[in-house]
Amino acid sequence: MQRTARCERPKQTRPRLEVADILRTYGEAYRQRYVLTPEQHKVFHLLQACRTELLGGHVDVCDNCGLSIPSYNSCRNRHCPKCQSLAQERWVHGRMERILPVPYFHVVFTVPSELRPIARRNNASFYALMFRAASRTLLELCQDPKRLGAKPGITSVLHTWTRDLRYHPHVHCVVTGGGLAPGGDRWIEPRYRSRYLLPQLVLAKLFRGKLLASLDRAARLGDLDLGEDADSFPLLKDALYRKRWGAYAKRPFAGPKQVFRYLGFYTHRVGISNHRLLAHEDGRVTFATKNGATATVPGVEFVRRFLHHVLPARFVKIRHYGLHAPANVNTRLETARQLLEADEPAEIPDAWEDLLEHLVGDDPRTCPKCKVGTLIRFRIDNATGGLIPLPRPDT
Numbered sequence: 001m002q003r004t005a006r007c008e009r010p011k012q013t014r015p016r017l018e019v020a021d022i023l024r025t026y027g028e029a030y031r032q033r034y035v036l037t038p039e040q041h042k043v044f045h046l047l048q049a050c051r052t053e054l055l056g057g058h059v060d061v062c063d064n065c066g067l068s069i070p071s072y073n074s075c076r077n078r079h080c081p082k083c084q085s086l087a088q089e090r091w092v093h094g095r096m097e098r099i100l101p102v103p104y105f106h107v108v109f110t111v112p113s114e115l116r117p118i119a120r121r122n123n124a125s126f127y128a129l130m131f132r133a134a135s136r137t138l139l140e141l142c143q144d145p146k147r148l149g150a151k152p153g154i155t156s157v158l159h160t161w162t163r164d165l166r167y168h169p170h171v172h173c174v175v176t177g178g179g180l181a182p183g184g185d186r187w188i189e190p191r192y193r194s195r196y197l198l199p200q201l202v203l204a205k206l207f208r209g210k211l212l213a214s215l216d217r218a219a220r221l222g223d224l225d226l227g228e229d230a231d232s233f234p235l236l237k238d239a240l241y242r243k244r245w246g247a248y249a250k251r252p253f254a255g256p257k258q259v260f261r262y263l264g265f266y267t268h269r270v271g272i273s274n275h276r277l278l279a280h281e282d283g284r285v286t287f288a289t290k291n292g293a294t295a296t297v298p299g300v301e302f303v304r305r306f307l308h309h310v311l312p313a314r315f316v317k318i319r320h321y322g323l324h325a326p327a328n329v330n331t332r333l334e335t336a337r338q339l340l341e342a343d344e345p346a347e348i349p350d351a352w353e354d355l356l357e358h359l360v361g362d363d364p365r366t367c368p369k370c371k372v373g374t375l376i377r378f379r380i381d382n383a384t385g386g387l388i389p390l391p392r393p394d395t
Contacts, residue, residue: 015274015277020048022299059071062375065369095155103177106259109173110247112245117229125223135319138154142179147191148191151180153179154324155173155321156172159172180336198249203249272287
């Protein structure tokens, strides 16, 4: 019951404080102290301009009572806390179309703190190696005849933060409880269906070996910037082979639909939402962390931590493997759905207005004042300040 409760969408009010406010206040001080990467520079300016006159806007006018509601355009950047709700909902519905009526397990792979400097210098390649090591670990163990002997479905999501915005790269994996037999003629369930899909120690050791081997290969080929760790990397690698790594194989979720609803809460979000910002005073920012705790840091430090989690350009942070891989969605995954007699997926609204109505329960096209009229959208002409009618989405 607790799992299901976590997946319910709480009704939230407009936050009093936003990340954009912090960036506007401390942006200049931050840039005097640190150098922005091109990706950080883009995010920095887009988030400050989001839903302001800098990006233009439109006005919704009621055709019955004449109510006029001005709105500014969103930046639609994937790092913006305000712009991901509809994208998140579409992603969740897309996963529902591929859901199987089986338990789903949540596996988390982390790396030791000693590797974080290397990860920062090589973020795109390091994250890609993490994805590959995690997926190959799960596929190899699941396809081992001594364990499951079948191909599972895997969806992986990269996170780089802790609740207090410190740098901590790790990969969340949602794995089907069972898999398709090699011959594709039957579905194989795990031996310990009610507990854990795979032993945590085995997961951690195999992931450790695969990631360190990949890093060593990249270093020997000159594809890894080791910086000041170049001379000591062999010793560091040997030490990390002896160190116990973290791999957390959690119990199955309450149900297959709950797992992707739960995962959807943070697949399209950055390290902190605006609702977690509590106070901004005396040059310091206070925000909620975990279990009712809070953290207070200087404003410039908050900006530094936030920008550390800007991903490389065009980097894909949600990836699918096994039965969930794009090449298998219409073949092996469909075979598994037929074997398990999965229900037909529900259709999702195409228009953003219909999807928003599905989310909040109110039709955004209906006038909020008179409850009768329809809101007609006009674009604001930046040159003249006049209003230009916009075509309806269905015309």
